[in-house]
Amino acid sequence: MTTAMMPLYHVFGSATCFPKGNPCGGAPPPPPPPPPPLSMSLSPNVVMRMRRRKKKKKSFLCSASKCNLDDSSSSSPKQPFSITPSSQYDVDYLGQSTKGDLNLNSHHQLPSFGIDARPIQEVAKIEALEAQLLLANLGIPSPSSARDSPRGIFCSRTLNLRSISAIGYDMDYTLIHYNVMAWEGRAYDYCMDNLRNMGFPIEGLAFDPDLVIRGLVIDKENGNLVKADRFGYVQRAMHGTRMLSTRVVSEMYGRELVDLRKESRWEFLNTLFSVSEAVAYMQMVNRLDEGAIAAELGPLDYKGLYKAVGRALFRAHVEGQLKNEIMTNPELFVEPDPQLPLALLDQKEAGKKLLLITNSDYQYTNKMMKHSFNRFLPNEMGWRDLFDMVIVSARKPEFFQMSHPLYEVVTTEGLMRPCFKARAGGLYSGGSAQMVENFLDIHGDEILYVGDHIYTDVSQSKVHLRWRTALICRELEEEYNALINGRGHRAALVELINRKEVVGDLFNQLRLALQRRTKNRPAQTLAATNMDNQELTESMQKLLIVMQRLDEKIAPMLEIDGELFNKRWGYLSRAGLWDKSHLMRQIEKYADIYTSKVSNFLHYTPFMYFQSQEQAKGRQLFNVGDQKKNLVIKLDDMDRIDMNVICVVWQTLAHDSYLYCQSQPASDLEN
Known part of the structure; x- marks a missing residue:
């Protein structure tokens, strides 16, 4: 496949591409042929043929901030794209900063791409399909596929990476993962x-x-x-x-x-x-x-x-x-991750300033970073080349709370001297987060800090400085797989609990009818009022036996729920059958995004726009969709239903002003 197949106007995706051979600021490219009707089924080959119908073949150079040209026929230096600077950003409809967003310059008109030829909903539908096919042909995994995997990046609070100017990293169990x-x-x-x-x-x-x-x-x-x-x-x-x-x-x-x-x-x-x-x-x-x-x-x-x-x-x-x-x-303690340095390299080349802020001392930091990074970096780069600032012996969480003297590490043995003004590429000890902000001349939500400690790294940087935060939780991969493999057990458990709920609700209704009868009051309905005492008592006895036997089955199943993750404590993210654990609450409260490894950023791009998902049961990562299919019968119709038949079915749920029955043919319930 040739590079000429890539779309010209995808400015909000995972890459920013513009044509080589069509100079920045030159005449706009010829308009593409009109898109096919929406009813057509587009195969990858059809899409590729559409892409080849350009009058002039083009190749693409990708960049985050500039247009690279090799067409000598160009006479105009004007670029097709511009990046929103810090001084001119706006706020989008999700409340996120537009800083770092790529914009079309005014000389490029949308009609030249055929976008105004039909409603944007139709255009977007076709473009989304073409984007999926093109990603597949390029062999690039879609971010959505990464999101639904053990190595996904999960979002608690919407985060626009394009608006992030600097990314700070902890070292132990963050940039370096130990066995x-x-x-x-x-x-x-x-x-x-x-x-x-x-x-x-x-x-x-x-x-x-x-x-x-x-x-x-x-x-x-x-x-x-x-x-x-x-x-x-x-x-x-x-x-x-x-x-x-x-x-x-x-x-x-x-x-x-x-x-x-x-x-x-x-x-x-x-x-x-x-x-x-x-x-x-x-x-x-x-x-x-x-x-x-x-x-x-x-x-x-x-x-x-x-x-x-x-x-x-x-x-x-x-x-x-x-x-x-x-x-x-x-090598006996560190688990190597060849993808991790490359993820940081992508971020640096996208214009992010990278920081290393660790409580470890210089000697240990230098030794471990050399071992974990240098062999995986290209062009004889060293780990120090990735970072605009390195701070060792940072004394977190005090680093985020108060000011300490800053020292510059000046020798390979770790000797230091007082420092009053940091410089780019420097190696320091101590200091404070406020000094980092002053050095970078950026503040608050333009900085993302990534660490593994909920309190020391994530909570304090957010509470005191309003930095954006990412939590590294290595166990998420095992948790994800355990949840997937435990779905069968959980479905069986939920089914039993639902059946007990159905039986229990009917039992409670009959118990209420009996209670009213003892007080010489009519029951909830005419049918319930007309039941004789023996019928009512036997129905309740039968339902009570069923519930007791269900309890005997449910209790041990509930006890082992989550044992695929840990036999004693169950799932990391859950406490009990339905609720979130205290850990999950802390993660959602303080971490804007969370994932198992820093290298998972490589499955996305430095321009990713993470959006929080619907808050379903548990969490978007951990939701298991257990739903009951119900048939609704108004209580007014109960006089047409034989109560003994309902007791035998054991699947009737009286609730509010309706009687809900799990899916059964209506004829099975009617007398």
């Missing part, structure tokens, strides 16, 4: 060694990554690990390493909510770095309950035990043993 078993396993080992040196019994304990998932909350008063829904109600809980029954959870947490503002009690597991600490703590809770902790360590309660485990892990990080081991053998 959790290796990294957190070694962190756990060092933590337990320190606990043993402190006198704690650790014999027989081993790292179990399945014990904990991101988004759980540690209850430091009770030695529990809990999973809460978006409102803070505890749905599941574990004491030590033992899961608590639903009844115990209800008795313990039925009257209180998880409130993350009470930091003295609740500790939210924001990131994968929390896994090793949580595993160690829950295992040590068992030892405390067993009375195995020596009295010489003092009278420890669960809160004091949490502090001891935290100190042990902190020493492992401060003493540098873990990081030294990783720097010596990075």
Whole structure:
């Protein structure tokens, strides 16, 4: 396929292309032939033939900001496109800035492309079809296909990437993804060694990554690990390493909510770095309950035990043993991602200023970035060439909250000197987000920050600076696949719950009829009033037995719902059958977009316009469409229905002023 087949006037898509051989500002190209009737079925070959009907063959050079020419016949320097600058932007109908949008210059008239020949709805229908076919012929995946995949970028709040001038990145578990078993396993080992040196019994304990998932909350008063829904109600809980029954959870947490503002009690597991600490703590809770902790360590309660485990892990990080081991053998801990540097390169070449803002020190940052980036970059580029500014030892979240002195790293050994004015391409330590804004001369929603920590990276940059935010949650890929593979189980579970709801609603209506009868009042309808006592009682008995047996079936199915992701805690995004987890609530509140890897940006473009989706049950990523097909019968018609027949069917739902029956032939319900 030749490049001459590409459309001339797609200015809002994933690439910006203009003709080579038709000079910018020159005469407009000849109009294309009129589009075919809407009733035609267009095959890719037909579309390709249409594209070849140009009087003059053209090739295309793509750019975000300039027109590249090689036609010596051109005499006009005027360009066909212009980019909306920061000083002249508007706000579109979704409330998003139009900064960075590409515009047609006035000398290009729409009639020359045949766009005014028919209503725009018809033109758009044809162009959308042609765009899909052209993407397929070019071998470029559609952004919609990426969106509906484990590596999609999911949107909580509409975000126009074209209006973003700078993108800042965290490093650990964002630009560099560690093997959790290796990294957190070694962190756990060092933590337990320190606990043993402190006198704690650790014999027989081993790292179990399945014990904990991101988004759980540690209850430091009770030695529990809990999973809460978006409102803070505890749905599941574990004491030590033992899961608590639903009844115990209800008795313990039925009257209180998880409130993350009470930091003295609740500790939210924001990131994968929390896994090793949580595993160690829950295992040590068992030892405390067993009375195995020596009295010489003092009278420890669960809160004091949490502090001891935290100190042990902190020493492992401060003493540098873990990081030294990783720097010596990075290939044992880092999962390479060849696509990630290329995604950043696309963003840089699109005019975005890239920033690296990490809490890690310079030596560690340089070693890990070299290992993870340099071998995948073209033309002997190094990782530093990607970034307009690198800030190490940033001290987040204080970096977003207050000002610290800025130092410039001036030697490969990491020696520093005070710095009062940053420069492009500089390497710095400390400082503040306000300094970054002053250096870039851009503020607020023109900056996108990408990180893996909901509080340190995402929440604080949004709350204090109104930066746009993206969360990297590596587990989303596994979550997505678990949800897809668990649809069969969930459909069966929902069907049973719906049947119980139908049976239960009829039971409640009959119970109400019986209650009114005992008070010498008429029932809801004439038919219900005329039922004899034996008929009413037997119908209720039968329905009650059905509901009890349904409960026996539903309870274990509900217990294992989500076990494809984690056998103890279920899905990452859900709490209970229908509600979102507390983690999902935090993501939607603070992250404008979220995805599993930074390299997923490569499946889109630096010009992507992310739009939030309809807020259906759960989430656009996690929605399972379970619907009941119902036949509606007015209650006035109930005198034509034999109540015994309805009891046998067990699928009648009395609700408001109608009686809803799951799809059955009307003749089956009529007497």
